[in-house]
Amino acid sequence: MTNTPYFLPKLSGERLVLFLAYEDVGLLDLTGPQTVFWAADKRMRARGLPGYARQVASLAGGMVRSAEGMALDTVPLSSFLLEQIDTIIVPGSPDMPRVQPLLRELSDWIAGAAERARRTASVCSGTFLLAQAGLLNGKRAATHWAMCDLLQERFPAVDIDRNSLxxxxxxxxxxxxxxAGIDLALALVEGDCGHDVAMQVARELVVFLKRPGGQAQFSELLLAQEAGGDAFERLHLWIMDNLALDMPVELLAGQLNMSPRNFARVYKEKTGRTPAKGVEALRLEAARRMLESSARGVEQVARLCGFGSEERMRTAFQRTLGVSPSDYRKRFAPSAIR
Structure with a gap:
């Protein structure tokens, strides 16, 4: 192996982002964030500013097969001087319970490289490899909701955040x-290049909303549709389109041609919530999105989302999220909206 570093910056200040690959890596875990940095690099170079060099690397280099069956051409990790590396991205695998114990050598490399790199990030179950590297002991960490229990079992020193993106x-x-790896990559780009570039990238990739990390992994609408099944899917979509209306049980039952009593019973049985709680959850989600992405006043948001008054919305936010609507906006909305 030559001592010449593989990566030589084309512009002073160019950042090297390494995407780690291994057998059975999740393809979208890798390519989602990779595309974000590629789009940001284009934006920065168009302005005559240093952007991102991007390399997919593995321990031995060569062809690595993803879990989906696509072969990836990778560069050996030994080709890079650790001091060259700005950001390490560790994708997950849909077969992580099996592959994680087999990747001790890769985790050892991550442990050493993370001491020199500016930052290290994992996508989805890639968190297991950071934990195996000892980077998450005593730290809060996120992973795929279906992997939380196993992560806690294998790495009890990790403080698992089961909700955050x-x-x-x-x-x-x-x-x-x-x-969520795309959301994370956009946050990294925003920290490096500013809010304007991150939003331009989000628009180019047709990402519906650049979501903050503290936003829940689940959409209330998705949860409602999953829990209620086909019987209530149309109803939940109708509610989201008519949030400003009063939503007594009689009105909701009428949308499905059911009696109010039977509707309330079946809804609770299917979703685990009363109709009133279901409507409130959907109103909360809509209000959160408005507070994050629009400059509407809190009182106007409350009215548009059907809370009726700012005070009623504040009570719902405090009870469910533990913060007021104003504090939620301060935490999650871009500075231009706050």
Whole structure:
């Protein structure tokens, strides 16, 4: 192996982002964040500014097969001087329970490289490899919701955040399932290049909303549709389109041509919530999105989402999220909206 480093910056200040690959790596875990950095690099170079060099690397280099069956051409990790590396991205695998114990050598490399790199991040179940590397002991971390119990069992020193899309603990970042890696990558780009570039990238990739890390992994609408099945899917979509209306049980039951008593019983049985609690959860989600992405006043948001008054919305936020609507906006909305 030559001592010449594989990566030589084309522009002063260019950042090297390494995406680690291994047998049975999740393809979207890797390519989602990779595409974010590629799009950001284009934006920065168009401005005559240093962007990102991006390399997919593995322990031995050569062809590595993803879990989905696609072969990836990788560069050996030994080709890079550790001081060259700005960011390490560790994708997960849908077969992580099996492959994690087999990747001790890769985790050992991560442990050493993370001491020199500016930051290290994992996508989905890639959190297991950071934990195996000892980077998450005593730290809060996110992973795919279906992997939380196993992560806790195998690495009890990790403080698992079961809700957040991604978590930042100093120089270590972890994210939840698959597409949350795109959210994490956008957050990294925003920190490096500013809010404007991150939003341009989000628009180019047709990402519906650049979501903050503390936002829940689950959409209330998705949860409601999953729990209620086909019988209530149309109803939940109708509610989201008509949030400003009063939603007595009679009105909801009428949408499905059911009696109010039978509707209330079946709804609770299917979703685990009363109709009133289901409506409130959907109103809360809509209000959160408005507070994150629009400059509407809190009182207007309350009215549009059907709370009727700012005070009623504040009570719902405090009871469910533990913060007021104003504090929620301060935490999650871009500075231009706050």
């Amino acid at each position: 991604f978590v930042n603990q100093h120089a270590v970042w972890t994210s939840a399932g698959v597409t």
